[in-house]
Amino acid sequence: MSRIGLFITCVNDALYPQTPKAVVAVLERLGYEVDFPRAQTCCGQMHANSGYRGDATRLAESFERVFGSYDAVVTPSGSCAAMARDQYPGLIGSDIGERVYELSEFLLDRAGVDDVGARFPHTVTYHPTCHGTRALGLGDKPLRLLRAVDGIELVELPEADQCCGFGGTFALKNADVSSAMLEDKCRNAAGTGAEYLAAADNSCLTHIGGGISRSGGPKPIHYAEILASTA
Amino acid sequence: MSTAFPQAAKVALGMPQLRSNLAHATGTIRAKRAKVAGELDDWEQLRSAAAAIKADVQRRMPELAVAFERNATEAGATVHWARDAAEANAIAARITREAGADEVVKVKSMATQEIELNEHFEAEGLAAWETDLAELIVQLAEDKPSHILVPAIHYNRTEIRDIFRNRMADAPKGLTDDPAALAEAARLHLRRRFLSAKVAVSGANFAVAETGSLVVVESEGNGRMCLTMPETLISVVGVEKLLPRFADLEVFMQLLPRSSTGERMNPYTSVWTGRAAGDGPKDVHIILLDNGRTEVLADEVGRQALSCIRCSACLNVCPVYERTGGHAYGHVYPGPIGAILAPQLEPGRHDDLPYASSLCGACYEVCPVKINIPEVLVHLRQQGPHQAGEKAAMGAAEAVMARPRLWRAALGAARFFSRPWRGRGFVRRLPWPGSKWTMSRDMPVPPKESFRDWWKERER
Numbered sequence: 074m075s076r077i078g079l080f081i082t083c084v085n086d087a088l089y090p091q092t093p094k095a096v097v098a099v100l101e102r103l104g105y106e107v108d109f110p111r112a113q114t115c116c117g118q119m120h121a122n123s124g125y126r127g128d129a130t131r132l133a134e135s136f137e138r139v140f141g142s143y144d145a146v147v148t149p150s151g152s153c154a155a156m157a158r159d160q161y162p163g164l165i166g167s168d169i170g171e172r173v174y175e176l177s178e179f180l181l182d183r184a185g186v187d188d189v190g191a192r193f194p195h196t197v198t199y200h201p202t203c204h205g206t207r208a209l210g211l212g213d214k215p216l217r218l219l220r221a222v223d224g225i226e227l228v229e230l231p232e233a234d235q236c237c238g239f240g241g242t243f244a245l246k247n248a249d250v251s252s253a254m255l256e257d258k259c260r261n262a263a264g265t266g267a268e269y270l271a272a273a274d275n276s277c278l279t280h281i282g283g284g285i286s287r288s289g290g291p292k293p294i295h296y297a298e299i300l301a302s303t304a
Numbered sequence: 305m306s307t308a309f310p311q312a313a314k315v316a317l318g319m320p321q322l323r324s325n326l327a328h329a330t331g332t333i334r335a336k337r338a339k340v341a342g343e344l345d346d347w348e349q350l351r352s353a354a355a356a357i358k359a360d361v362q363r364r365m366p367e368l369a370v371a372f373e374r375n376a377t378e379a380g381a382t383v384h385w386a387r388d389a390a391e392a393n394a395i396a397a398r399i400t401r402e403a404g405a406d407e408v409v410k411v412k413s414m415a416t417q418e419i420e421l422n423e424h425f426e427a428e429g430l431a432a433w434e435t436d437l438a439e440l441i442v443q444l445a446e447d448k449p450s451h452i453l454v455p456a457i458h459y460n461r462t463e464i465r466d467i468f469r470n471r472m473a474d475a476p477k478g479l480t481d482d483p484a485a486l487a488e489a490a491r492l493h494l495r496r497r498f499l500s501a502k503v504a505v506s507g508a509n510f511a512v513a514e515t516g517s518l519v520v521v522e523s524e525g526n527g528r529m530c531l532t533m534p535e536t537l538i539s540v541v542g543v544e545k546l547l548p549r550f551a552d553l554e555v556f557m558q559l560l561p562r563s564s565t566g567e568r569m570n571p572y573t574s575v576w577t578g579r580a581a582g583d584g585p586k587d588v589h590i591i592l593l594d595n596g597r598t599e600v601l602a603d604e605v606g607r608q609a610l611s612c613i614r615c616s617a618c619l620n621v622c623p624v625y626e627r628t629g630g631h632a633y634g635h636v637y638p639g640p641i642g643a644i645l646a647p648q649l650e651p652g653r654h655d656d657l658p659y660a661s662s663l664c665g666a667c668y669e670v671c672p673v674k675i676n677i678p679e680v681l682v683h684l685r686q687q688g689p690h691q692a693g694e695k696a697a698m699g700a701a702e703a704v705m706a707r708p709r710l711w712r713a714a715l716g717a718a719r720f721f722s723r724p725w726r727g728r729g730f731v732r733r734l735p736w737p738g739s740k741w742t743m744s745r746d747m748p749v750p751p752k753e754s755f756r757d758w759w760k761e762r763e764r
């Protein structure tokens with residue numbers, strides 16, 4: 074049996090325990106045993122993308138130390154997986170990123186399942202987050218998993234491929250542009266009339282959800298939580 | 305020094321007409337590009353081929369430049385080398401004077417925008433007339449281009465009609481904002497210029513080393529008029545425009561029109577090799593321009609920016625550009641390509657541009673020469689400089705995150721101190737710098753029980 078490490082990401086560690094719990098639930102339902110190494114913290118993406126290479130290097134090294142011995146690392150974040158895969162080779166000369174899977178990659182490409190036995194009788198619209206979709210090349214993988222969920226009604230999000238405007242520290246450094254992008258995303262999301270807005274990254278969902286919290290619209294949810302649901 | 309991007313962007317965001325013009329124009333061209341790029345089964349192979357050719361050019365730049373000079377000279381052109389804008393402008397002005405002219409007609413060219421040739425000519429008492437329709441509009445309005453391909457993208461046709469009415473002396477009476485009427489007015493205006501001009505100034509999309517040929521790709525035919533009618537032709541060409549072989553054009557001529565105007569083929573492609581007896585200009589000059597390019601070449605990550613063929617596809621898909629327009633970038637090259645090119649061409653002057661991106665990657669996805677713009681943006685951010693307060697905060701965050709125990713303690717503290725807000729579930733207003741977040745977004749409150757607590761409990 075291969076060893077699977079769960080990388081919950083710093084954002085979920087701080088704010089969203091329900092997402093990694095959902096990942097554990099889905100993987101265990103499929104018969105996988107998951108390990109949570111407690112020494113994990115952050116992949117270093119914020120530092121790297123904000124220009125702090127030295128800081129990012131140290132965080133990448135610590136990620137490598139914590140997860141180096143696992144056969145597969147599963148994470149509910151497209152951008153953290155992309156960080157490991159795209160940037161670790163240049164940063165710390167490590168190919169550990171090859172073994173870091175965003176949840177949908179693990180389920181579809183490694184476990185070979187698209188129906189994880191979930192039930193979620195609600196209307197859901199899906200936002201394909203940029204790093205997951207473009208940098209990691211997830212394509213419609215999370216959507217394929219969602220389509221197999223029992224009872225779900227998926228509604229298309231207009232201009233779905235447009236960035237929500239989060240972009241890490243971009244949201245603060247260029248707060249006005251970021252907010253203008255957010256406004257359009259929230260309007261499109263609200264226009265779907267869906268109950269939930271799903272995505273593969275809680276950092277983007279913090280931003281979109283923070284906007285929707287003011288302007289109204291679907292409730293943000295990580296798609297792993299939909300996959301975990303059996304309601 | 306231009307205004308910092310965030311402030312300039314804020315001003316642009318406050319202009320509803322500008323935003324709707326931009327959203328409409330970029331949206332239309334985006335859809336056209338996606339459609340025609342999607343028609344080619346080998347689109348991805350073409351992109352890879354183009355990237356490989358450009359990488360080869362960057363490796364062999366000096367050799368190719370010398371070969372180009374030799375072949376163009378043999379064909380009757382005079383090749384000049386210009387280290388920077390000042391040298392290029394001085395050469396162009398001297399040739400113009402020697403031709404007995406005090407004005408030139410211009411083919412749309414980014415290189416001459418970059419070196420501010422028009423401004424330089426004006427200062428020397430010479431006139432440079434833009435003949436590309438959109439460049440003409442911008443020139444008449446005494447404005448700056450805001451897009452590489454569609455310099456007047458920030459105007460709609462009503463605004464263009466007003467510019468013509470107020471600033472073009474020979475504008476027909478009762479000019480309407482009908483596109484055909486506007487085009488006809490420009491046509492009549494430009495025709496007089498073409499017929500009287502002795503000297504033309506152009507750029508070039510490609511410079512073929514193997515043959516010494518220059519290539520100009522355009523839509524209107526006004527470029528063709530400039531390239532063929534005047535006696536003297538001066539072309540300002542950045543050294544990165546070199547291609548090794550004539551056959552390489554096959555790749556680029558498929559990629560460029562589809563990526564730029566969203567057309568399968570552009571209406572006018574002019575190729576000339578030195579002088580031709582009895583046809584076209586008698587005196588052909590080529591100014592090979594460095595202007596910071598060899599410096600860029602020295603950076604192995606950053607130099608991919610020199611592969612750019614100025615198609616502007618990255619601008620049209622960029623969510624930041626779409627909302628701010630080109631002027632906010634404070635450089636002739638705006639949008640994603642500007643954000644990686646301007647800071648490299650003029651080190652120290654555009655340090656905020658690499659941050660003018662959410663790193664969404666839409667630019668990389670469409671770039672016909674596969675420039676990994678997000679990679680270069682991050683690379684440039686990592687070169688600094690960094691603001692002291694931010695650097696300290698980032699360092700502190702890293703110090704905590706690199707120590708699991710401290711990290712857990714910090715999360716525990718956050719959960720503890722955020723208790724008062726837990727009932728509500730979010731915070732509406734944070735003090736600076738958090739206020740930058742809460743200006744448009746509520747902030748969620750840390751949960752009562754962390755994943756770690758749950759996991760520990762489960763393991764018992």
Ligand code: SF4
Nearest residue numbers: 612613615616618671
């Ligand atoms: S960077 Fe690429 S997409 Fe942008 S203008 Fe240049 S060639 Fe076109």
